[in-house]
Amino acid sequence: WLAMAQHYFVTAWVPDAQQKNHYSSVHLEKRGQYLLRFVSPTLKVAPGEEKVLYAEFYAGPKQQDKLEAISPGLNMTVDYGWLWFISQPIFALLVFLQSGEVSVFGMDIDIGMGVGNWGVAIILLTLTIKAIFFKLSATSYRSMAKMRKVAPEMQRIKEQNKNDKQKAQMETMKLFQREKINPLGGCLPMLVQMPVFIALYYVLLESVELRQAPFFLWINDLSVMDPYFVLPILMGASMFLQTRLNPTPADPMQAQVMKWMPVVFSVFMLWFPAGLVLYWLTNNILSIAQQWVITRKIENEG
Numbered sequence: 439w440l441a442m443a444q445h446y447f448v449t450a451w452v453p454d455a456q457q458k459n460h461y462s463s464v465h466l467e468k469r470g471q472y473l474l475r476f477v478s479p480t481l482k483v484a485p486g487e488e489k490v491l492y493a494e495f496y497a498g499p500k501q502q503d504k505l506e507a508i509s510p511g512l513n514m515t516v517d518y519g520w521l522w523f524i525s526q527p528i529f530a531l532l533v534f535l536q537s538g539e540v541s542v543f544g545m546d547i548d549i550g551m552g553v554g555n556w557g558v559a560i561i562l563l564t565l566t567i568k569a570i571f572f573k574l575s576a577t578s579y580r581s582m583a584k585m586r587k588v589a590p591e592m593q594r595i596k597e598q599n600k601n602d603k604q605k606a607q608m609e610t611m612k613l614f615q616r617e618k619i620n621p622l623g624g625c626l627p628m629l630v631q632m633p634v635f636i637a638l639y640y641v642l643l644e645s646v647e648l649r650q651a652p653f654f655l656w657i658n659d660l661s662v663m664d665p666y667f668v669l670p671i672l673m674g675a676s677m678f679l680q681t682r683l684n685p686t687p688a689d690p691m692q693a694q695v696m697k698w699m700p701v702v703f704s705v706f707m708l709w710f711p712a713g714l715v716l717y718w719l720t721n722n723i724l725s726i727a728q729q730w731v732i733t734r735k736i737e738n739e740g
Contacts, residue, residue: 439509440474443500443517446646446661452494452509453478499646502529516644524637529645531566535559536647556660557653560642560713564720567638571631572728579729582684583736588613638717648713660713667708669715674704676722683729 440461441450453459453476464473483489494508502513518525533539536559538552553559568575592610599606642648649661656666664670677700684696707715 439512440476441512441515442472442474443515445644446499446649447497448500448505448512448515449497450495450505450508450512450515451476452496452512454492455509499649500644501646516646518637518640518644521633521637521640524634525641528563528567528634528638529641532559532563532641532645533647535562535566555653556648556651556713557657557716560660560716561720563638564717565724567634568721568724568728571634574630575725575728576732579732580736582729583733584618586684586733587736635721639714642714642717643711648711651713653712653716657712660716661711663709664712664715669712669719670704670707670710673707673715673719673722674700676719676726677703680722680726680729683726683733 439450439452441448457479460477462475466473481489481491496508500516502516505512505515536552536556553562591613595609596606599609651660652658653660657664681696681700
């Protein structure tokens with residue numbers, strides 16, 4: 439098959455799979471257009487003889503189950519990027535949460551447990567992923583809470599040894615050993631989770647199922663931006679609260695960057711699809727709740 443895609447839609451020609459076809463593409467520079475074509479084997483029809491030329495044409499939304507039924511691999515026109523092998527099961531889970539349907543050996547079985555709302559399904563999906571990575575996140579937040587607790591001591595060491603950076607580093611490392619702190623403990627668990635969150639991002643960005651799908655009240659389409667910017671503002675506020683729970687970076691420049699990051703992200707999110715912003719907001723709220731509990735527990739320890 440050959441196809442041209444435009445975000446949620448695709449146009450595809452699927453010639454007869456029983457014959458060998460020659461596929462090619464041409465860029466028409468003067469017109470600024472691209473031409474896709476396939477050439478089938480020469481067919482000779484004798485006088486009085488009848489033969490059939492066969493090819494399928496599809497133009498419509500990129501619904502993966504329908505595309506896969508038309509031709510193997512045509513569903514891959516839904517571009518989930520290089521993490522597609524993670525995005526596919528995430529998408530299947532999202533569909534299950536929304537509709538209650540699960541696909542087994544190409545057959546759709548309705549279990550009847552769907553919530554019927556794509557926005558609610560996104561919230562439940564985010565909650566499920568957070569539950570899977572609960573222990574990893576806890577490790578990261580515990581490390582950051584310890585760093586936050588010893589931040590005053592680190593500042594004191596820095597001021598006492600401001601003319602001897604090597605000694606300051608040695609004293610800081612002794613502090614980490616004494617308090618059993620791994621400086622990379624807050625980063626490594628997050629790095630492990632990053633591919634899943636990137637894959638989820640592509641699922642929410644590429645899935646046509648979210649197009650014109652309402653959530654509640656003023657959000658009538660999860661594939662376009664929030665018309666009143668409520669979700670981006672709430673997302674920015676949640677991100678600000680999250681930065682308050684993190685240890686203040688020792689570098690003044692880095693501290694300023696972290697301070698303004700919620701504002702920058704809020705501006706970017708103004709034009710993001712509402713479904714994506716809903717995911718980030720839900721993820722931030724769950725993270726804040728988990729991080730707050732762990733931070734309070736660490737601070738109250740001795």
